[in-house]
Amino acid sequence: MGLLTALTAVFIAVLAAPASAELKAGECSGSATFTDGTVIDQTTPESTVIVVPREDTVRYAGEAKRAAADADKEIGFSGGVAAKIGPVWVGITGWSGNAQPGEDSASGSYTYEVPGIVPGTGDIKVRANHKHGSADECVGVWTVRLDGGPGVVGIVAAAGTALFGVILLSAGITKGVKPS
Amino acid sequence: MRGRPILGVISGFFFGIFLALTLFLYGIIPLESWLMVALPFIGIILGLVMAAWAPFGRSKSKSGTAPPEEPAGA
Numbered sequence: 383m384g385l386l387t388a389l390t391a392v393f394i395a396v397l398a399a400p401a402s403a404e405l406k407a408g409e410c411s412g413s414a415t416f417t418d419g420t421v422i423d424q425t426t427p428e429s430t431v432i433v434v435p436r437e438d439t440v441r442y443a444g445e446a447k448r449a450a451a452d453a454d455k456e457i458g459f460s461g462g463v464a465a466k467i468g469p470v471w472v473g474i475t476g477w478s479g480n481a482q483p484g485e486d487s488a489s490g491s492y493t494y495e496v497p498g499i500v501p502g503t504g505d506i507k508v509r510a511n512h513k514h515g516s517a518d519e520c521v522g523v524w525t526v527r528l529d530g531g532p533g534v535v536g537i538v539a540a541a542g543t544a545l546f547g548v549i550l551l552s553a554g555i556t557k558g559v560k561p562s
Numbered sequence: 563m564r565g566r567p568i569l570g571v572i573s574g575f576f577f578g579i580f581l582a583l584t585l586f587l588y589g590i591i592p593l594e595s596w597l598m599v600a601l602p603f604i605g606i607i608l609g610l611v612m613a614a615w616a617p618f619g620r621s622k623s624k625s626g627t628a629p630p631e632e633p634a635g636a
Contacts, residue, residue, distance in 0.1 A: 468599030504585075505592035525592075532587040539587055542580035550577050550605070553570030554612035556619040 408520030410512060412444025424522060431505055432526045436496045443489035446514035456482050457515030466507040474508075486514065502530030565616035570609025578605030 413423035416438050426432070448457065462476035505527050513519045532539070578601035585591045586598065 466594040468594065468596055501587050503587065504589040507592065507594040536584065536587040539580050539584040543577065543584050546573050546577035546580055549573035550570065550609055550612060553566045553573060553609050554616050554618050555566065556564045556616045557566060
């Protein structure tokens with residue numbers, strides 16, 4: 383959950399304001415700035431691997447453009463964040479609500495800390511989208527990895543691989559053979 | 563099958579899951595790699611192959627390949 387919280391904070395920051403991702407569609411802008419000076423915005427290439435610190439305070443800012451037809455009325459908005467597992471995008475979190483005229487930007491800071499039990503990860507492709515009224519949907523895709531090593535979870539995973547590998551081999555023992 | 567196909571399927575599935583998780587956590591493959599989804603199924607196939615092949619525990623008398631015993635005193 384810590385990792386999801388951290389990623390969600392970063393992604394919301396990018397779409398709602400600060401972060402780092404390559405905008406694939408729509409007219410949103412935003413940025414996220416970590417305390418080590420790393421800045422992510424809508425121009426950050428998808429190929430750039432963003433290492434997310436295990437704890438930090440992220441400053442974010444973002445803005446979505448309204449369609450001309452929505453200029454003077456309350457509109458609905460919605461969005462979400464998904465991670466790509468194999469060929470499938472799996473939703474992590476989402477948001478929705480209503481915005482009055484002029485309520486099209488956000489900024490602030492978000493402090494998070496990933497619990498120690500959560501391992502560092504390999505590369506994760508993340509997609510964030512935001513639909514603002516009738517304007518074109520904004521979609522950003524970028525690559526992140528959580529700082530840190532595999533830790534205890536990595537050791538357990540490796541041990542599980544070895545254990546089930548041995549059991550897998552035992553499936554090749556001929557049935558009903560008794561030593562003579 | 564001469565081996566244990568059910569054991570092979572179950573152990574192969576979990577072997578694939580743990581292997582995929584290990585490769586991801588150690589940064590060898592990204593989460594979006596097709597191997598993340600394919601490895602559990604490859605494990606199932608491996609389990610079935612092991613059960614069909616059953617290379618362990620074969621008795622010589624069953625396989626019929628045992629060489630003739632040497633004459634006593636030879």
